[in-house]
Amino acid sequence: MAEKPLAADGLSPQQLLDLYRKMVIIRRADQEALNLQRQGELGLWGQFLGQEATQVGATVAMESTDWIVPSYREFGMAMCRGIDPGEMLGYFRGLTHGPWDPRRYRFLPFTISVATQVPHAVGFAMGCRLEGSREVVLCVFGDGATSEGDWHEAMNFAGVFQAPVVFLCQNNQWAISVPLRRQTAGSIAERAQGYGFAGVRIDGNDVLAVFSAVRSAADRARRGEGPSLIEAVTYRMGAHTSADDPTRYRLDSDLAPWSSRDPIETYAAWLRSQALLDEGQADSIDAEAEGMAEAMRGKLRRLPLPSPAASLFDRVYHDPPASFLKEREEFEATLEPVE
Amino acid sequence: MAEKPLAADGLSPQQLLDLYRKMVIIRRADQEALNLQRQGELGLWGQFLGQEATQVGATVAMESTDWIVPSYREFGMAMCRGIDPGEMLGYFRGLTHGPWDPRRYRFLPFTISVATQVPHAVGFAMGCRLEGSREVVLCVFGDGATSEGDWHEAMNFAGVFQAPVVFLCQNNQWAISVPLRRQTAGSIAERAQGYGFAGVRIDGNDVLAVFSAVRSAADRARRGEGPSLIEAVTYRMGAHTSADDPTRYRLDSDLAPWSSRDPIETYAAWLRSQALLDEGQADSIDAEAEGMAEAMRGKLRRLPLPSPAASLFDRVYHDPPASFLKEREEFEATLEPVE
Amino acid sequence: MSAVTLGKAITQGLRDALAADAKVLVFGEDVGRLGGVFRITDGLQRDFGEDRVFDTPLAESAIIGIAVGLALRGFRAVPEIQFDGFIYPAFEQIVSHVAKYENRSGLPLPITIRVPFGGNIGAIEHHSESPEAYFAHTAGLKVVAPARPSDAYGLLRTAIAGDDPVIFFEPKARYYLKEEMDLPVPPLPLGRARVAREGTAVTVVAYGPMVETALRAAEAAAEEGTSVEVIDLRSLAPLDVETLVTSVRKTHRAVVVHEAPVFCGFGAEVAARLSHDAFDSLEAPVIRLGGLNVPYPPSRFEKLYLPDADRILQAVDESVAYG
């Protein structure tokens, strides 16, 4: 991995180090969330272990005015956008369907229903284009998502309307228990050509490769040259979610080759080889990650239980019908029965 | 068009002539149906004028034990399969949703809901494969259909399960008023590659080119080599349906280049140049077509109005619930009130 | 005052909405150059340009999906689904996103999905469906179905100007129904039924295409000496229960009619609600009329499948004769 001067070219030593820092921090958050789930603090957790390079590289490659439309495994991306991880865990704790303001962070809500966010991203990007804005949309999904009809319809719309959108497939090679070869006929990246735009397959464990592919796709979109598809090949090192038991369908030997390609370790080695990371820096990043984990844990545990009536009723309609407000009142009455 | 010995190679003079005969006959049926619609005998008619070569070439290329899964514009294909055109018109007269026995003709019902038949074809073909049968499925759809999610999902399934299916796109360049360039990003044929199988773009107005592409795709499927996609480029010379007014969105000059590429005329010229068609034969085919049209018209006009109760209730369930049979009885009672 | 058809009132509603707010976008299959298969969007692309009124590829799920994205971006999306029977491919986007995205994001979601619906037009399969109950049952949506031109205009303007998603069902068999009026009429709040005809003996509840049929039945009943009150719901969700109950408190009898199959149809909600809220007032069971519980039939049989004025009259007589 030592021969990566080109991709690194545009980035300052500080920025290169920051990529490492971000990967370490989000991994720590991932690990902490898993622990919290095991301790019963979260209803569910979906690890992204192994996918840190894709998440960090792609997010950093976008400008801060750009928008990100995620699936559900992009917790790391959301962190890179500055969303508080403890707050976000409210989602996995079952407290709220939307723990952050999507406009503030330019990061749309998680989407559980696989691939259904892809047309949202395209519509959003069409809107940017109509406005003559220079904003670009990064739309993220998994390998399994590419099998859904919505994915295809959105690709075609993006091509027809030349929407400024970058499609990023986090191909982690599994959709729950289904491996890529039973999921996907042909190749994901190659499908782009059928829609008349560029598709590339890159090493999703190489943060600089991800950065550079996403950056140039975003630049093209910004210049009005339309959409691109990036297939970042990575690996889901953990279970699908905390509800999953991968030993039922995956061999340890499947994992082995990927363990040696850990995105953080390989990048750290390269940084060291370039004298961009020393022991002291590594330690202080680890300490920062530890602090983040502690803060996240604390924040999660202190998350207030929102008011039931507000949670259930207040974000259904902007202009709630009178009958609906009456139902809200009736509901509140059942909570605190009048004597 | 004179240099087509290769494609023609496998076909006897008789077979070559028969392709012409079939095209003439189905065109005559199309024209007659349009007249019948204008006379108020049909609720709707969807012309296939200009697409005769694709319909005849493809149908003849399949073996009689193979199956065809059509969209709604494949009246000509159905005729080539021996389905009585007068009976079939019962569909467009509003008498029945299914005027023929799909098993007898190995021709599934028309599908109005665009692209939704494509997964049916794939499932059917998966079934053929599971049975170890040598039967192959020909699945037909329009250019517009390729924009639907179902189309994509079915392509991917076909690739993953190596289903013995031939996908035939009748790219007539319009989906009602929407021209190909606003419908389709990239190229239809090229999309096949993204699913890991062969895609070809052929001249859909050249009956021999269609025959040969479909025949070889079917052969591959039969040998267990999986699906193929054929994009037959043709042109919808008429309106979308009798309810449509193409002058609102299409110029006469759009049509002009295609008028000179009429599939029947060009093929007739080639046949004549090869001394495979003489005036007498042409006349007798015209006469046969005329006879067919008369018979079709007569048949349509004599089609009995099916019994209402049977039409409404008898093909809903194979095992009708008691409550349903009671509803049927009540319905019959409203028709003939008991004194 | 001049006679305006329902179709033209909707066209004018779209036109005025496009003129009033540059964020309004109209799109769907064939709505641009062609002006829609029913010509409802006729002339809009010419007058507002291809950016604001545009044809889409043939993909209903994406049409609604991009509407969500455009709405999140700040546009007011007015997608058209070409026919009732082609809304099903978009069901996931509607149920999981259009209905729920406000809940998850806290953002407004101004989407008005126009759907020509209902039968009686002699069409082939999938062109005569009445899918309104699916959407009425989906929390987070507003569902309207006007019956006359002025309401269509007024409700459409309200729907488009509002910040919540609305499924806007247009009774396609009534596109040529006329009303004397001056456009524009004021925007009409959603959720208010209207008494389309006053009466005393039985309440007939209808919406969309069946209102006209109910009015014809009421006319015939009047000739026979039975005074029928006709309620035009206009809005299914929210449902104006008060107007319904008020009417039944007066007539003590009710019939509810729609084109969709009776089983688990919207009439079930009306009947269940009236049977509950007006329990003590009802002197006869609420009768439900609707399409038969079979797939929509070939067009030659649609008149037997759908309720008509005769069936409404019979139900009215049955209700009056009860008890």
Next chain:
Amino acid sequence: MSAVTLGKAITQGLRDALAADAKVLVFGEDVGRLGGVFRITDGLQRDFGEDRVFDTPLAESAIIGIAVGLALRGFRAVPEIQFDGFIYPAFEQIVSHVAKYENRSGLPLPITIRVPFGGNIGAIEHHSESPEAYFAHTAGLKVVAPARPSDAYGLLRTAIAGDDPVIFFEPKARYYLKEEMDLPVPPLPLGRARVAREGTAVTVVAYGPMVETALRAAEAAAEEGTSVEVIDLRSLAPLDVETLVTSVRKTHRAVVVHEAPVFCGFGAEVAARLSHDAFDSLEAPVIRLGGLNVPYPPSRFEKLYLPDADRILQAVDESVAYG
């Protein structure tokens, strides 16, 4: 006799169906190697091979679409939709084809779509939906929702062996509910409700996950001296109106309960039907209980959203106190 869970009864039903007829195919997302996210298909691929029990790509519309194709080819297709909330992408295939294809082709369409449904499992969005009303309203489908292991087994065998499409809703929160029984039990005809508990004062109508809740409420009511009859519908379409009416003729009062939102939910059909057919027997309005008319909430609030034994008891008391 041994204690069998509902989940295991379904597994056994699939196993016995696969063994009984070589044309039976089980497929869906993760049903093969993994044995399903709920382990309902556990061991089936191992025992019947990858041709008969197979994983599909992640595409619900195609899963149902190929089921149609396979059924037309002569197979008995038993697709699984992984969660209730993921059936919507397949809605078009279900409504336009699964429900209508027999009508159009005259051919049998043996498809049993298994759907784990309902809430109360602490899940994230889209994993706790109760979409049964959408399908009950769709003519051409049969819709069942068993509540106990023996019924689940018996109904599943009937569904798979039958020639009509069935939407088979499995109450996922009850997969661990046990019953003493010997498998196999005989196939159970669709369309027959059962009296799950006899009573005299009020009829509580439920299905799927709410039957157990209703029984608990009935138990509590008995302690308070109120005799509650509980009806387990088992089948929503066809609906066993006779059993319902017979019960209400006896108790004169009814409550209907489900997890789905009340508005236009399946309870509306039951209430409308009872209010009509048992009009003269009813001494109180039929009360409907269900989820609130809001999107399914974050899991910490689901207990407030869903009906529980307390709310059923309150409704029972309200019904008894009426008039």
